[in-house]
Amino acid sequence: MKSIIDYIEKNLSAERLRHTYGVCDTAAELAKQYGADTEKAYTAALFHDMYKGISQEMLETLAERYGLEERYKNNLNLAHSKLAAATMEFEYGITDKELLDAVSYHTTGRAGMSLLEKILYIADATEPGRDYPGVEGLRMLARHDIDKACLVACEHTIKYLESLHRSVDPDSIEARDDFIKKENYMKVNENTKSIAFAAAKFLDEKKAEDIVIIDISGRAAFADYMIVSSGNSERQIGNLADDLKDKLAESDIIAKNTEGEKSSGWLLIDFGDVIVNVLTKEMRQRYNIEKVWGDCKFIDLEGEI
Numbered sequence: 083m084k085s086i087i088d089y090i091e092k093n094l095s096a097e098r099l100r101h102t103y104g105v106c107d108t109a110a111e112l113a114k115q116y117g118a119d120t121e122k123a124y125t126a127a128l129f130h131d132m133y134k135g136i137s138q139e140m141l142e143t144l145a146e147r148y149g150l151e152e153r154y155k156n157n158l159n160l161a162h163s164k165l166a167a168a169t170m171e172f173e174y175g176i177t178d179k180e181l182l183d184a185v186s187y188h189t190t191g192r193a194g195m196s197l198l199e200k201i202l203y204i205a206d207a208t209e210p211g212r213d214y215p216g217v218e219g220l221r222m223l224a225r226h227d228i229d230k231a232c233l234v235a236c237e238h239t240i241k242y243l244e245s246l247h248r249s250v251d252p253d254s255i256e257a258r259d260d261f262i263k264k265e266n267y268m269k270v271n272e273n274t275k276s277i278a279f280a281a282a283k284f285l286d287e288k289k290a291e292d293i294v295i296i297d298i299s300g301r302a303a304f305a306d307y308m309i310v311s312s313g314n315s316e317r318q319i320g321n322l323a324d325d326l327k328d329k330l331a332e333s334d335i336i337a338k339n340t341e342g343e344k345s346s347g348w349l350l351i352d353f354g355d356v357i358v359n360v361l362t363k364e365m366r367q368r369y370n371i372e373k374v375w376g377d378c379k380f381i382d383l384e385g386e387i
């Protein structure tokens with residue numbers, strides 16, 4: 083197989099080469115941190131800017147060879163990503179779609195980016211040689227929230243292009259809108275999580291026992307969190323349910339429905355995205371609700387368990 087290292091060592095300027103290796107190291111570090119394939123991240127980075135800085139003539143030759151879409155033809159800034167991906171596929175025999183897409187979209191981003199795409203996108207913007215206002219903050223953000231970091235980088239690029247009155251590729255706009263949507267979803271989800279914690283904390287104060295919060299968001303469509311707790315008697319579970327409803331109502335969180343009778347030993351209160359079960363110890367043991375959700379994340383008041 084052709085060596086991409088030989089190619090870039092021979093054809094890239096010293097500055098571009100240093101940038102490329104910077105992106106390689108940053109992409110591999112991020113891949114390790116986020117559980118992606120470090121080798122793929124490094125490989126994608128080696129290829130990503132192989133055509134940055136080519137002549138107009140070479141651009142035209144490559145554009146012709148790979149049937150480059152019209153919208154990229156007079157824009158080397160966009161064309162270099164697409165042409166690099168095509169070269170990886172047709173000259174280096176790389177068929178891994180994830181790898182090709184990471185290189186293809188490293189300049190614009192797009193809606194629904196894979197983890198590898200995000201890693202290359204953000205590594206490109208934050209490698210150690212990058213120096214622009216806000217880059218240090220972006221580096222820190224990339225290490226703990228790659229989606230948010232991509233959103234910031236994407237907004238930065240769009241604003242920059244707009245300030246120069248240059249056109250913004252539709253993929254970049256769609257990428258930004260997609261990250262905003264995710265960000266809003268996370269906010270809603272954080273809010274739901276805090277309701278679940280508030281409910282669990284209140285039950286704890288009221289002496290409910292063995293309280294667990296189960297994150298069922300990945301498994302169920304009807305709610306995000308399920309709380310399971312026990313009381314010592316039918317009377318206590320009735321009181322716990324009533325008091326919890328009153329408590330949450332103070333914050334305008336109104337129970338949609340309560341199922342079961344305290345005499346049955348099991349009350350289920352539906353707060354929408356949070357479902358609270360209060361059971362007598364006997365019923366808790368008999369039904370073992372936790373077992374149904376065994377593959378979900380369990381959290382107690384101290385944190386994850």
Ligand SMILES: [Fe+2]
Pocket residue numbers: 130131134162163188189
């Ligand atoms: Fe690039």
Ligand SMILES: [Fe+2]
Pocket residue numbers: 101105130131206
């Ligand atoms: Fe780059």
